[in-house]
Amino acid sequence: MYSGVTRGMKEDNIERKTCLVTGGIDLSTNCRKASGPVYMDNSSTTKPFPEVVEAMSSVYEERFGNPSSLHRLGSESEKLVRKARRSVASLIGAGENEVFFTSGGTEANNWAIFGSLRSAGSKFKHVVTSSVEHPSVMAAMEYLKELGYRVSVVPVDREGLVNPGEVVSRVKEDTCLVSIMFVQNEIGSVEPCREIGSMLSRMGPKRPRFHVDAVQGFAKLDIDVEKWGVDLLSISSHKIHGPKGIGALYIRKGVPMHPLIFGGGQEQGLRSGTENVPAIVGFGLACDIWARNTYKTRDRLFELRHRLIDGIAGIFADAVLNGPEHENAAPHIVNCSFPGFRGESLLHALEKRNVFVSTGSACSSHRTKPSAVILALGKGEDEALSAIRFSMSPFTTVEDVDSTVSALEDALKELRPWRQKTT
Amino acid sequence: MERVLLIRYGEISLKGQNRRQFEKKLQENIEIAVSAIDVDAGKRVSKSQGRLYVTGIQTQFEHDYLEALSCVPGIVAVSPGFAVESDLETIKQAAISAVKQAMPEVSPPATFKVDTRRADKDFPVKSPEVNREVGAAVLRNVPGLAVDVHNPSIHLTVEIRPGHTYIYRGQVPGPGGLPVGTSGKGILLVSGGIDSPVAGYMAMKRGVAVDALHFWSYPITGERARDKVVDICKVLRKYNPHLRLFVAPFTRIQTEIMDKCPEKYRVITMRRMMMRVASRICRNTGSLAIFTGENLGQVASQTLESLSVIESVSDFPVLRPLICFDKVETVRLAEQIGTYDISILPYEDCCSVFVPKHPVTKPRLDAAVNAEKRLDVKQLAEECAMNTDVFDIG
Numbered sequence: 001m002y003s004g005v006t007r008g009m010k011e012d013n014i015e016r017k018t019c020l021v022t023g024g025i026d027l028s029t030n031c032r033k034a035s036g037p038v039y040m041d042n043s044s045t046t047k048p049f050p051e052v053v054e055a056m057s058s059v060y061e062e063r064f065g066n067p068s069s070l071h072r073l074g075s076e077s078e079k080l081v082r083k084a085r086r087s088v089a090s091l092i093g094a095g096e097n098e099v100f101f102t103s104g105g106t107e108a109n110n111w112a113i114f115g116s117l118r119s120a121g122s123k124f125k126h127v128v129t130s131s132v133e134h135p136s137v138m139a140a141m142e143y144l145k146e147l148g149y150r151v152s153v154v155p156v157d158r159e160g161l162v163n164p165g166e167v168v169s170r171v172k173e174d175t176c177l178v179s180i181m182f183v184q185n186e187i188g189s190v191e192p193c194r195e196i197g198s199m200l201s202r203m204g205p206k207r208p209r210f211h212v213d214a215v216q217g218f219a220k221l222d223i224d225v226e227k228w229g230v231d232l233l234s235i236s237s238h239k240i241h242g243p244k245g246i247g248a249l250y251i252r253k254g255v256p257m258h259p260l261i262f263g264g265g266q267e268q269g270l271r272s273g274t275e276n277v278p279a280i281v282g283f284g285l286a287c288d289i290w291a292r293n294t295y296k297t298r299d300r301l302f303e304l305r306h307r308l309i310d311g312i313a314g315i316f317a318d319a320v321l322n323g324p325e326h327e328n329a330a331p332h333i334v335n336c337s338f339p340g341f342r343g344e345s346l347l348h349a350l351e352k353r354n355v356f357v358s359t360g361s362a363c364s365s366h367r368t369k370p371s372a373v374i375l376a377l378g379k380g381e382d383e384a385l386s387a388i389r390f391s392m393s394p395f396t397t398v399e400d401v402d403s404t405v406s407a408l409e410d411a412l413k414e415l416r417p418w419r420q421k422t423t
Numbered sequence: 424m425e426r427v428l429l430i431r432y433g434e435i436s437l438k439g440q441n442r443r444q445f446e447k448k449l450q451e452n453i454e455i456a457v458s459a460i461d462v463d464a465g466k467r468v469s470k471s472q473g474r475l476y477v478t479g480i481q482t483q484f485e486h487d488y489l490e491a492l493s494c495v496p497g498i499v500a501v502s503p504g505f506a507v508e509s510d511l512e513t514i515k516q517a518a519i520s521a522v523k524q525a526m527p528e529v530s531p532p533a534t535f536k537v538d539t540r541r542a543d544k545d546f547p548v549k550s551p552e553v554n555r556e557v558g559a560a561v562l563r564n565v566p567g568l569a570v571d572v573h574n575p576s577i578h579l580t581v582e583i584r585p586g587h588t589y590i591y592r593g594q595v596p597g598p599g600g601l602p603v604g605t606s607g608k609g610i611l612l613v614s615g616g617i618d619s620p621v622a623g624y625m626a627m628k629r630g631v632a633v634d635a636l637h638f639w640s641y642p643i644t645g646e647r648a649r650d651k652v653v654d655i656c657k658v659l660r661k662y663n664p665h666l667r668l669f670v671a672p673f674t675r676i677q678t679e680i681m682d683k684c685p686e687k688y689r690v691i692t693m694r695r696m697m698m699r700v701a702s703r704i705c706r707n708t709g710s711l712a713i714f715t716g717e718n719l720g721q722v723a724s725q726t727l728e729s730l731s732v733i734e735s736v737s738d739f740p741v742l743r744p745l746i747c748f749d750k751v752e753t754v755r756l757a758e759q760i761g762t763y764d765i766s767i768l769p770y771e772d773c774c775s776v777f778v779p780k781h782p783v784t785k786p787r788l789d790a791a792v793n794a795e796k797r798l799d800v801k802q803l804a805e806e807c808a809m810n811t812d813v814f815d816i817g
Contacts, residue, residue, distance in 0.1 A: 348642030411642075417682040418643065418777075 037354040038400045038407070042239075043185055043216060043333055043391035044358055049241045049289055052282040056243060059278040067275050068264065077277050084284025091287045092214070092233060093224035094250050100267045101280055104247040105215040106136040108234035109179075111249050111260050111271070112211040113140045116177055116232060117149070118258040120209070124176030126150045128208070130162045130191070131376040132184050137213055141179075154180075158377050159324040160189035168199045175208040183217030186360040186373040186389055187323030188333025190217065197229035209255065215239055215247075219290040220298065220332055231255045237279065241393070242286035246279035297394045301331035304392055304401050308334050311405035316412055322374055322387055334390045335360070337374070337383040338412065340419040346388055349411035355404050358389050382420075424517050426480040427506045428488055429591050433499040433599060441605075449497040449602040450475060455664045456491045460484055472542075472584075478506060489595045494661040496628045497602035502580070504591025509546055509583055511553070515560040517590045518579055522561050522568070525577045525592050534571035535561065539581040546583045553581060601630030603663045608632045608710040609742070610701050613668075615651045618716030618745055620659060620762035621753050625744035626714045627662045633714065634666060635659065636704055636811075638673035638697055643777075649814070654765045656816045662760070671700055671811040676803050677777060686779040688794035690724045691786045693777070694733040695795065696804060702738040703808035710739070717743045718753070723782040732786045 039047070059080065065073030067081050082096070089099045102108045117124070129141055131153050141151045152170040154162050167180060178200060182193050193212050200207050211232040214223055218235040225233055232255070236247035251257050251270070263272025290297075312319050312334075322335040338346060343359035350357055360371030370384030390404065432449055454465035457477055467479045480488055485503055492501045505517040518537070526533055537558045539550040548556070557579075562568060582589040609631040611623040623633050637652045649670060656668045676696050684692045701713045717725050724733070734741040745753055757763035783790075 342643075344645065345643045348645045351645070352642045414642075414678075417678045 037356060038403050039356050040390040040392060040396070040400070040404055041356045041358050042393040042396075043389060045238050045244065046241045046393055047395070048238075048243055048282065049286055051289065052242055052285050055285050056278040056282040059281050063277070065277075067277065068266065077275070080277055080281050081275050084280045084287075087284035087287040087291070088235070088248055089250075091219060091223070091291055092235065092250060093226050094233075095253060097268070098225075098250055098253055100249050100251060100271050101275065101283075102247045102249055102271060103245055103276075104238070105134075105213070105234050105236035106247075107260075108215075108236070108247050108249040109134065109136040109211075109213050110140055112213075112232040112234055113137065113144070113177065113179060115258045115260055115270075116209050116211070116255075117144070119256040120176035124174045124208075126152065126172050126175040127177040127179065128152045128154065128167060128170045128175060129179045130154050130156060130167070130181065132156050132160055132187075132189075132373050133179070133181055134185055134213055134215070137179055137181070156189070156376055158379075159328065160184050160187045160322070160373070160377055161324070161328055162191055162196075164192045164195040164199055167196050168203075171200070171203070171208055177209050177211060179211040179213065181216070182212050182214040182223070183221065183330045183333070184323065184373065185216045186333075186371060186387075187335040187377070188216075188330035188391075189323045190221065190328045190330055192328075193230070194228045201229040216333075217330060219287065219294065220301070220330065222294075225250055225252065237283035237286060240286050240290055243279045243282040246276055246283045248283075293394065298331050301392055301394070301396070304396055304398065305329070305331055305334055307398065308390060308392075308401045308404065309336075311401065312336055312408065315405060315409040320379075320383055322377060322379070322383070332392045334392075335374075335387055336390075337379070337387045339382050339386055340421065341386045341412070341415055342418070342420075343386050343388055345415055345418065346386070346408075346411055349414055350388075350404075350407055353407035353410060355407045357404075358391075360384070360387050360389060424513075424520070425478060425506045426482060426485065427504055427589065427591075428477040428480055428485075428492065429502045429504060429589060430475040430477070430492060430597075431499045431501075431594075432475065432497050445497070445602060445605050446470060448605050449495075452495050452497070452602050452604070452664070453477070453492065456495050457488060459664075460487045460491060464488075476506075491661070493595050493597050495602075496598045496600045496630065496662060497605075498597030499599050500594040500596050502591040502594040504580075504589055506587050506589055509543065509586065509588045511548055511556060514553070514581060514583075514588055514590060515557055517588075518557045518561055518581065519564045521579060521590050521592045522565050522577055526565065526568075529576040531567065532569060533567060533577060534569050534575045535577040535579060536570065536572045536575035537561070537579045537581060539583065541583045543583050543585045545585070553583070557581060598628050598662070600628035603627050603630060603665075604632045606630030606632075607712075608634065608708060609712045609714050610669075610705050610708065610710045611635050611714040612697060612701060612716070613637050613652050613655060614716070615648060615655065615766065616716065617757050617763060617766040618718060618721075618753055620655050620716075620766065621756045621760065622714050622716040622744045623659055624662060624756065624760045624762075626742070627659070631712075631714070632665060633659070633663055634669060634708060634710065636669045636671060636701055637814075638671050638700070640674045640677055641672070643674060643677070651765060651768060653814065653816045655762050658761045658765065660816070668814045668816050669704055669811050670814040671704075671807050673697075673700075673807065676700075676807055679798055679803060681777070683797040684794050687781065687783045688786065688791060689777060689779055690782050691729060691732055691791050692795050692798070694724055694729075695736045695791065696798075696800065696807075698733060698737040698741065699800060699804035700807045700811070702736075703804060704811060705739045707808070712740045712742050713737060714742050714744065716745055716753075718745045718748055718750075721750070723784045726784050728785045728787075729783075732788050732791045735788060 063076050065077040067078040085099050086096050089096050154167050156162050180191055183190055200210050209231040212230050213234045215236045219240040231252045233250040238244040259270045261272050266272050320337040347359050370381050374384035374387050454468050457464035469476050507513045507517045537554045539553040541550045579592050611633045613619045613635045626633050635656050639649050660666050680692050
C-alpha cells in the first residue's frame, strides 16, 4: 500500500531540500510541501516559526537595547519583554508577574527544585517525584540525595502513568516539594497533574509545593495553573517553534522562592542577567501563534498520531506501542519498540531515507544503555533498546506520516538480517 | 640576534648510500610541518653539517614550532636558540637572553652550565675560555643563578661555526625513527578504538607513509562513528601530513555475513573480508603492507589461530606493531601521541549486534573457508573496494 511512495522516494530525495516549513501561519491546514526531509523529532527540538525568526532578527538589528537602560532604546526593549511575558502567561492561565524567564526548561526545573527547597528551610528534608521524569529533574533529585534529602520516587504503570493517590500518599510531614511532569518526553503519557494538584490543595496550608515540568505538554495541551493548583511550572520555547535558549518558570504569586542566579536583580530580583530580549520576543510570538491555533492543531495531531500507529501496526505486527494508546496520550508523540532491532540502527536507517526520529537510549562506549523510561514501564531490555520515538508538530502532514511508515517498512527490511532473536 | 631551531636527527645519518635521500625526505617533511605555522617558514629550513636548522622563528610562535617538530619522525631532538655573529660580546648578550628566557621554565634553584664547541678554529678564543667568559657574563646579569657543571637545570651550548655562532638551550625530544616516506606506503586499518592509531604512529615512526582505512557500517552505526575516525586521523596527520582517510562502505558485507554465515565464525569472516578489501586498496594505492592494531589475545579474534586464519586471505604482509604490547603500554603511547582522549569518547559500535555471545577462539582454516562458502567473497570485496572513497578530513 505504501510501495508507491517508497519507489518515488529515491528520485524525490535528490530534490528534497531543507524546507521544513513552507506553510503559513494557520497551523490547521495541511501545508503543502514540495518535498523535504520528514522531521519526526519535534520533541527534541522544533524548527522556529518563520515569523519568529523574522521578529527576532528585527529585534537584533533595531531594538537591541538593554531593558534596564534608562534611555528610549532601553524602555522599548522593556516593553517588548512585557508584551512577550503576557503572551507566555496567558497560555498557562498565569498572571503576567508570575512568569520568570530562564535559559530554558532545564534551568526552570533546576530552579524550581533547588530554589523552593532553599526557601522551605532546613526542617523539610523530603521530596516526591516520579520514575519517568526528565533528566533535568532526575539528576537534580540524585544531587538532593547527596545533600541528605529523602527522595520518594513514585513508580508508573505500564502506560507510564502515576497514580495521583499514590503520589499524595507519599507526602510526609517534612515534604517540601512534589515534582511531577505533565507530558512524558519519551512516551507521551499525560500525567494526572490536575488531580494531584487538587488533592494536594485539599491538604491545607501545610501542604508541600507542587512543581510541574510542563515542557513537553506546553501549548499542545491546555494548562491552567489556577485550576490545577500548581505552584511552579516549567516551560520551554524551542519545543513550540520558538528559539532555543529561552524558557520560563511560573511561580505562583506569594510562593516564597530563592534565586539560583544572583546579579543585577532582573526578573523581580529572582533571576539576574540581562534579558535575552530577541529570544523572549520570539518565545512570546510563538505563544501567540499557538494560542490562535491550539484546538485545531490538537485534533489534527491526534488524527496523525492514529494514522501513524495504524501504519506501523500494518507493516510490523510485532511492534509494541510504549505509552498510552488513546486516553492520557499526548497528541504529538508515538513511541514504539521493534523487538530484535537496535534502536540506533533503525534511527540511522530512517535517516538514510530522510526521516528523522530519535531513540530514548543513550550510547556509551561499546554498550548501548537501554532507555530508563521504557524500563520504568516494566518492559524488558529488548524493548528498551529497540524503542523509537516519532514526534510530530503542526507542520507534520499526512504525507509525512505515510512517508515515515513506508521508510520504516524499508528500513526494517534492510535491517532484517541484523535482527536478534528475542527471548 | 635571530631566533633559530636546531634539529638533530640520529638514525638516518647511519644509512650509508641512502643517507642523502633520507635527509632530503626529512627536510621536506620538516618544511611541510613548519609551513603549517607560517607559510614562508618552509623556505627557512636549511641543512648544514649533519643538522637541520629553521631560522627566522617569531618569538610568539616558538612553542608551536617546537610542538610541530617534536612530531616529525626522524627527528631526535629540537633545540631552541639564537644565531649571532661570531663575536664574543655578541655571544655573551645572546647567552644572557637565552638563559633569561629559560629561567621561568625551571624550578629553583636554577643552575646552569655552558658548553662550547669551536668548529671554526679561526675563532681567536679557545673553548674553555669561551665557557668561562660567557658563564661569568650570565652570572653577572641573571640574578638567582648558580653554576652546576654536573647536573644543570639550564644547559647552554655555544657552537662557533665559520661565519656565525649558535647559542641554544635544552632540547625537546622528537619521535626518532625514520622520515615518513622512506619506508614505502602502508594501509592502516582504523576502527576508532585505542589501538589502531598507536599502531599507525609506530608504522609512521619507522618511515611508512601510512594511509588510513575505515570500514563504515552505515546505517548500523551513524555518522558520528565516522567523525570520530576523522578526528583521530587529524591527529595522525601531525606525524604524516599526507595521510589520507579511506572510508569503505561495509554494511553490505556485514549484512551478508549476518545472513549467510555461521554465528561462531562471524568475526573471523568479517576480518577476512576486511583483509580482502584492504589488499585491493593496497594494490590501488601502491601500498606494500597492511597495518593493524591487533594485539595477541586481547579478544577472541586476536588469538594466534585467529590471526593466521585472518591473514591467510591477505595478498600483502599484515603487520601488527602492537602484537606483544600490554594494554597499559598502548594506552601510554596513545596518550603521548594525543589520540587517547578521542578514542575513549563514546561511540556507536555495531559490534554489540554483530559479535556473537560465543565466538570461536581457535578457528580452523578449513572451517573458516567453509563458513564463507555462501558468500561471493571476491565480488563483495571488489564492490566494497570500488566504492571506497577518500574522505576529506579537512
